[in-house]
Each structure stands twice: as structure tokens, then as C-alpha cells.
Amino acid sequence: MDNQPARIVLVTGGSRGLGARVARQLGSVDTHVFATRDVSDEVESAEVIDTIAARFGRLDTLILNSSDALDTAADPGCAMRLNRDAQRRLALAALPLMPVGGRIVFVTSHQAHFFPDKAVPKGYTAVAASMRAGETALLTMRSEFRSAGVHITVVSGDMTHMTFADAVVDAATTANPASIMFVGAADHLVTA
DSSP: OTTOOSEEEEEETTTSHHHHHHHHHHOBTTEEEEEESOTTOHHHHHHHHHHHHHHTSOOOEEEEEOOOOOOTTTOTTHHHIIIIIIHHHHHHHHGGGOOTTOEEEEEEEHHHHTTTTSOOOTTOHHHHHHHHHHHHHHHTTHHHHHHHTOEEEEEEEOTTOTTHHHHHHHHHHSSSOOSEEEESOGGGTSOO
């Protein structure tokens, strides 16, 4: 295992959109980035974790990029399986590989982070509820993460904001990241 990268990162949803931008920004000579497409596929997720374990023996950073591009009309349970169940399952599978100082970054939208306290766009309720449920599921695991010496940060943002990917990268690489970071328009941050 000579010439190992300084950091091993797994980015879910890393094949397109925000996840792909984050993966590109993190990828370097010193950082090896694994990007997954479908974390709801239990076999694929287990294979990625097994590959990381066999090849590097550790995972320094897990970026859980929840998905807001879902066709919830086709399968109402799809959003919960992807944004809650799969995210939690992947965090649990990755935790034994994470060293003290490891990072978990959960990426969500303002609409989901503040759900159900703020209105969401028509047709977005199932997605917002699932992303919020995923965030809650991970936050209830904080004591497990803390015991392992792993820090969790939630990055909530306006999905179209140009600096969203930068904030996710900062959460993954900053020495002492905040437990929550907000990105983009402040209109969601103001309470009624």
C-alpha cells in the first residue's frame, strides 16, 4: 500500500450535478475520490465499501449527497429509500473504515432542512420529507460518530447557488467544520 493518497473520499450522487462538481473539486494527486451513482442499490453500495476497504483500508470522508431529482410519482417509497434508508445504511457501513478525524457531510436543500416548518414547492413534499428524514436519521447517530472520532456536518443550501459545491468541499476539508453550514439565499433562514 505504498504511495497511498493522503485522503480517501466517497461522494454519493457523484456522477452528475452537485455531486460531480464536489468530486471534481476534491479529486487531486493527494485525494482519491470514489463517486457512486445509486446508493439505494444495496449490492452496489456494499461493493463500493468493500473496494475501498480492500484497496485502501480506510475512508477519510463520506459525502452523502441526498437527491432531489426523484420521480416520486412512480414509487412513493423511493424518496425515503434513497434519502433516508440508503444514506443511513451507507454511513453505518463506512463508519468502521473511518479513522479518528474522519468526516461525514450530509448535503441537503433548504426546503428539506426546514421541512415541515416552511412551505415547499408543489410536488416537492415527498422529496423534502425524505431528505429531512435522512438528516434526522444521521443526526440521531451523532453519539456513534462522536465515539468513533468522526465529525458530521450538514450543508443546507439553495441547490442552484454557485458556491454550494465549495461549501461541501469546505465541510469536508476544513480543520474544524461547523456542525451545520448554510449556503445561498437567506430567505429560507428567516423565520416567520
